[in-house]
Amino acid sequence: MNRNEIDENLKWDLSLIYKSNEDFYLDFNKVKENISLIPSFKEKFLDNAETFLEFMKLIEDTCRKLEKMYQYTHLAVDVEPENNEIQNLYSQVLSLYDDYSQNTVFIDLTISKNPEKAKEVISSDNTKIYSKYINDILRSSSHLASDEVEDVIAKADSILNSPYETYSVFRPEFKPVNINGKEEFLNQETLSEFLKNPDENIRKQAYENLYGEYKKFGNVFASTLSGTIKRDVFYSKVHKFNSPLEASLFSDNVPKELFYKVIDMALNKYHYLLLDYVSLRKKIMNKDKLEIYDMNVPLAKEPDIKYSLNDAFDLIFEATKCFGEDYQKILEKARNERWIDYYTHTGKRQGAYSSGCYDTNPYILMSYLDDVKSIFTLIHELGHSVHSYYSSHNQPYILYDYKIFVAEVASTVNENLLMYTLLEKAKSKEEKAYLLYNQIFENITLIYRQPFFANFENILHEKASNNEGLSNHTITSLYGDLTKEYWGSDVNVTELSNYFCYAVPHFYYNYYVYKYTVGQCVSSVIASRIYNGNTEQKEKYLNFLKSGCTKDPIELLKDAGVNPLDDIIYDEAFKNFEKLLNDFKECL
Numbered sequence: 001m002n003r004n005e006i007d008e009n010l011k012w013d014l015s016l017i018y019k020s021n022e023d024f025y026l027d028f029n030k031v032k033e034n035i036s037l038i039p040s041f042k043e044k045f046l047d048n049a050e051t052f053l054e055f056m057k058l059i060e061d062t063c064r065k066l067e068k069m070y071q072y073t074h075l076a077v078d079v080e081p082e083n084n085e086i087q088n089l090y091s092q093v094l095s096l097y098d099d100y101s102q103n104t105v106f107i108d109l110t111i112s113k114n115p116e117k118a119k120e121v122i123s124s125d126n127t128k129i130y131s132k133y134i135n136d137i138l139r140s141s142s143h144l145a146s147d148e149v150e151d152v153i154a155k156a157d158s159i160l161n162s163p164y165e166t167y168s169v170f171r172p173e174f175k176p177v178n179i180n181g182k183e184e185f186l187n188q189e190t191l192s193e194f195l196k197n198p199d200e201n202i203r204k205q206a207y208e209n210l211y212g213e214y215k216k217f218g219n220v221f222a223s224t225l226s227g228t229i230k231r232d233v234f235y236s237k238v239h240k241f242n243s244p245l246e247a248s249l250f251s252d253n254v255p256k257e258l259f260y261k262v263i264d265m266a267l268n269k270y271h272y273l274l275l276d277y278v279s280l281r282k283k284i285m286n287k288d289k290l291e292i293y294d295m296n297v298p299l300a301k302e303p304d305i306k307y308s309l310n311d312a313f314d315l316i317f318e319a320t321k322c323f324g325e326d327y328q329k330i331l332e333k334a335r336n337e338r339w340i341d342y343y344t345h346t347g348k349r350q351g352a353y354s355s356g357c358y359d360t361n362p363y364i365l366m367s368y369l370d371d372v373k374s375i376f377t378l379i380h381e382l383g384h385s386v387h388s389y390y391s392s393h394n395q396p397y398i399l400y401d402y403k404i405f406v407a408e409v410a411s412t413v414n415e416n417l418l419m420y421t422l423l424e425k426a427k428s429k430e431e432k433a434y435l436l437y438n439q440i441f442e443n444i445t446l447i448y449r450q451p452f453f454a455n456f457e458n459i460l461h462e463k464a465s466n467n468e469g470l471s472n473h474t475i476t477s478l479y480g481d482l483t484k485e486y487w488g489s490d491v492n493v494t495e496l497s498n499y500f501c502y503a504v505p506h507f508y509y510n511y512y513v514y515k516y517t518v519g520q521c522v523s524s525v526i527a528s529r530i531y532n533g534n535t536e537q538k539e540k541y542l543n544f545l546k547s548g549c550t551k552d553p554i555e556l557l558k559d560a561g562v563n564p565l566d567d568i569i570y571d572e573a574f575k576n577f578e579k580l581l582n583d584f585k586e587c588l
């Protein structure tokens with residue numbers, strides 16, 4: 001289908017951002033003019049509160065317009081990649097961004113070098129809102145190396161990134177999967193479909209063809225992975241951190257304790273629930289021992305139910321009724337003001353996201369199919385959009401943009417509430433079983449799998465910090481040993497599964513994955529408390545949605561009533577998981 005064949009009401013309305021290209025160019029030219037004024041502030045912007053304020057207003061005006069133009073063009077490009085006019089505007093915005101960045105390098109450096117002056121300018125009433133911004137820069141400055149060293153680091157950056165670049169462009173080709181004499185294409189994406197196949201031979205073939213190839217290039221992947229980990233170690237040392245873990249947690253201002261707690265909860269304290277799930281799978285699949293390629297076979301069938309967009313919104317409104325009228329009004333706005341682009345068509349970007357800035361609505365791109373998964377995606381993205389809407393309407397520009405660390409809370413709380421609503425409404429055991437199984441599977445990915453990955457990643461970093469070599473053999477045998485402990489004795493972990501670690505791009509992202517676990521645990525707790533009528537939790541959560549980045553992520557979560565450093569959060573979250581398991585058993 002082409003875009004012009006889709007009803008206007010089912011497409012987003014970007015004219016709310018700019019009515020015409022003339023409007024766009026008004027902002028474009030203003031930004032150009034602003035950028036030309038920035039250098040004149042270089043020597044004086046910290047001189048006194050008035051000059052500082054004048055400068056910050058100029059920066060804010062520039063950034064807000066840049067972000068607005070970026071939103072307008074990137075959204076349009078995602079649905080109309082063939083439109084040359086839009087492509088042209090888009091590349092003009094990107095080069096303007098470049099211009100802006102080059103002209104503002106001095107800001108952080110000047111603030112870092114003049115802490116006294118910086119503290120002085122934020123001490124007056126009308127500059128107070130810049131305290132967090134300034135203090136964050138000053139906090140980082142204690143980890144800056146000398147100018148000469150920073151200069152060398154900046155120049156070496158692309159060289160240090162080359163192991164990752166090699167990894168991201170190196171795409172092994174996999175032997176196709178043979179199904180009844182017909183050859184089927186195999187890659188990472190199709191693998192996940194093959195692994196759901198009820199025919200064991202197809203799963204085995206797909207698994208072996210794929211990881212066999214990773215094994216063949218084991219030495220290459222060992223080199224790209226160890227190169228990246230050595231890069232992390234190098235950066236942490238030159239920036240005076242005690243470990244790469246500490247360095248990676250610094251920007252979110254998260255203590256190491258949280259990282260280790262997440263691992264400990266999943267792999268020690270509540271590991272028995274994972275083993276319980278594995279033995280249930282063994283029983284349902286009727287096997288003496290499970291193979292790694294058995295672990296993705298669905299344990300419940302998808303009921304044949306279709307959901308129109310109206311059905312979807314009915315369910316979404318019901319699931320979020322507990323938040324009250326104000327929240328629901330924003331959902332109505334999203335629908336009536338056309339923030340959402342629902343259906344997929346030729347050329348449109350796949351998947352789903354929520355994207356906006358301070359001066360636009362938080363738009364949503366969807367690829368809606370009439371199934372239950374699409375409703376989960378829609379309520380997830382609406383969660384992000386309401387969070388953005390609330391933060392931008394309750395905070396000044398400098399404090400509205402929440403961090404990735406807390407972003408997934410707003411979206412997954414909604415998913416959890418939708419699950420409760422759907423379970424209440426389910427008409428058959430089969431329907432219930434399907435919903436519960438999907439939640440269980442998703443939970444395993446988030447609250448067990450990610451800590452397992454985080455632990456592996458951390459051991460590799462520790463080894464590299466101690467100058468231990470990271471050979472293909474060291475990496476894969478470590479991964480194999482940890483995999484055996486993780487799945488327990490009910491799963492046959494073969495030598496080939498040791499090479500799974502080479503297929504996980506997240507190991508190149510410098511301790512990213514533990515955040516998924518924190519997000520899911522916190523959301524599960526918030527949602528179950530609100531669902532069970534805890535009004536204090538509801539109020540705290542709604543305030544959290546309005547708080548943008550006024551505080552560090554952990555402080556925001558503490559205010560929201562879910563301190564991730566407190567064991568209670570994990571006790572509640574894993575108990576919620578146990579309940580899902582027990583309810584699922586009852587449906588069998």
Ligand SMILES: [Zn+2]
Pocket residue numbers: 380384408411
């Ligand atoms: Zn999300």
